[in-house]
Amino acid sequence: MQKNDLFELSIIDMGAGGEGIGRYDGMTFFVKDACIGDVVRARATKIKKNYGYARVEEVLTPSTFRVTPKCPVYKQCGGCQIQALSYEKQLEYKQEKVRNALIRIGGFPEKEIERKMLPIVGMETPFRYRNKAQFPAGKDKDGNVITGFYAARTHHIIPVEDCLLGVEENRGILNAVQSWMTEHRISPYDERTGEGLVRHILIRYGFTTKELMVCLVINGARLPFAEELIALLKPISGMTSISYNINPFQTNVILGEKTECIWGLPYITDYIHLRACKDGDDFALTDTAIAYHISPQSFYQVNPVQTEKLYSTALEYAGLTGKECVWDLYCGIGTISLFLSQRAKQVYGVEAVPQAIEDAKANAKLNGITNVRFFVGKAEEVLPDFYAQASSSQKQPEADMLRPDVIVVDPPRKGCDGKCLEVMLRMQPQRIVYVSCDPATLARDLRVLCDGGYALEKVRAFDQFGQTVHVETVVCLSKF
Numbered sequence: 001m002q003k004n005d006l007f008e009l010s011i012i013d014m015g016a017g018g019e020g021i022g023r024y025d026g027m028t029f030f031v032k033d034a035c036i037g038d039v040v041r042a043r044a045t046k047i048k049k050n051y052g053y054a055r056v057e058e059v060l061t062p063s064t065f066r067v068t069p070k071c072p073v074y075k076q077c078g079g080c081q082i083q084a085l086s087y088e089k090q091l092e093y094k095q096e097k098v099r100n101a102l103i104r105i106g107g108f109p110e111k112e113i114e115r116k117m118l119p120i121v122g123m124e125t126p127f128r129y130r131n132k133a134q135f136p137a138g139k140d141k142d143g144n145v146i147t148g149f150y151a152a153r154t155h156h157i158i159p160v161e162d163c164l165l166g167v168e169e170n171r172g173i174l175n176a177v178q179s180w181m182t183e184h185r186i187s188p189y190d191e192r193t194g195e196g197l198v199r200h201i202l203i204r205y206g207f208t209t210k211e212l213m214v215c216l217v218i219n220g221a222r223l224p225f226a227e228e229l230i231a232l233l234k235p236i237s238g239m240t241s242i243s244y245n246i247n248p249f250q251t252n253v254i255l256g257e258k259t260e261c262i263w264g265l266p267y268i269t270d271y272i273h274l275r276a277c278k279d280g281d282d283f284a285l286t287d288t289a290i291a292y293h294i295s296p297q298s299f300y301q302v303n304p305v306q307t308e309k310l311y312s313t314a315l316e317y318a319g320l321t322g323k324e325c326v327w328d329l330y331c332g333i334g335t336i337s338l339f340l341s342q343r344a345k346q347v348y349g350v351e352a353v354p355q356a357i358e359d360a361k362a363n364a365k366l367n368g369i370t371n372v373r374f375f376v377g378k379a380e381e382v383l384p385d386f387y388a389q390a391s392s393s394q395k396q397p398e399a400d401m402l403r404p405d406v407i408v409v410d411p412p413r414k415g416c417d418g419k420c421l422e423v424m425l426r427m428q429p430q431r432i433v434y435v436s437c438d439p440a441t442l443a444r445d446l447r448v449l450c451d452g453g454y455a456l457e458k459v460r461a462f463d464q465f466g467q468t469v470h471v472e473t474v475v476c477l478s479k480f
């Protein structure tokens, strides 16, 4: 077998990146753009010792799980890795991903996982769920201004008028900005030369308030023809905030440090509702809601509806009665902390990014919440520091900080630091709720916690990002 060889194979599984997996000639092949159930003619793109990579040349027998992707540029864009798979099958794939990780990486017995794992929570409509979009601006071959997305793994812009994961409102805004740029001869930024003004158009939408925010990221100190831009954007229904952000650096980072509001408010408001979530029910909305002010720079969950289900489940798993002390590690802007505070005596939030903590404190204030304290720092440093304080004669931390009833963690993909897990075990909370965006690191960390005296109670996966390979999971552990 050599590179560029053609061969036929059946796709029997799917890998972590959504690629098809099949076997040929005693080797495992990872086949780009193939779906589980397909029989394909593939071309080898890379050969290793006992595995290889290939791409589809022709689908010989399409899988019964295939659907026609709704987006015309889904292949070039690469943002939706599994749009060609029926949504039902996407959910099954994600459920399996979590299950397999727990069994293979976590070493949990299959029987135990079967008993503890609930069915994945999918979306009602797996499109138009994102409340945030960032479109780069560029030029086509004829020099016309275009906006769109970067093609997979490149910085080449594919013109996209409408991304089906984003809200419909994006299109009108992009058209307005594009015509404003064309009329006033405002050039898009060119990454290669570092010339040109408009880099990205950032749009955010409040799903519950229908408020819209537009922020133009520019390579310059001020925005020319600002009044003309405002005149075009202001009439769009829901427009609440228009701003520009200055980013003069040759970098992949989208936003610069300084944002100037030129019309309306410097933020939009959105609400996250608590949903009823006894296992298996329909996540009906409740009257409890937390308000958030979201500025262009703020971190905010991009799928607000699924976030409500996910965080409501995390709160349910925390099993609070109003008397508990809870740590919320990796708390971001405090979304989970503020939810928890509704039913806890005291919540302590820890987050590494100072700006997120500023937002968290402002959000607590906005909602009149007083039983939450936030700390800036790494979870694996902040927690041990409290122990150090306790054993020194200086300022004593409150006793409940060292013996919380519940610890909630929501770490980034790389999972929890070993030191953080160690302190969690030392604190011996009754329950640990682990919210994860990566099944592999989740399984690794659960193994440590279960070896340290905790038992799996419940595992539930959530689809926050339909059409992509990502999956979120909430796990409840209890001390035994």
Ligand code: SAH
Residues within 6 Å of the ligand: 299, 301, 329, 330, 331, 332, 333, 334, 335, 336, 350, 351, 352, 353, 356, 377, 378, 379, 380, 410, 411, 412, 417
């Ligand atoms: N629960 C949060 C989001 C969590 S995302 C919310 O809903 O807003 C993970 C967060 O962990 C990010 O905000 C990231 O900045 C933070 N983080 C990353 N490494 C960290 C560490 N070592 N200690 C504390 N926070 C960390």
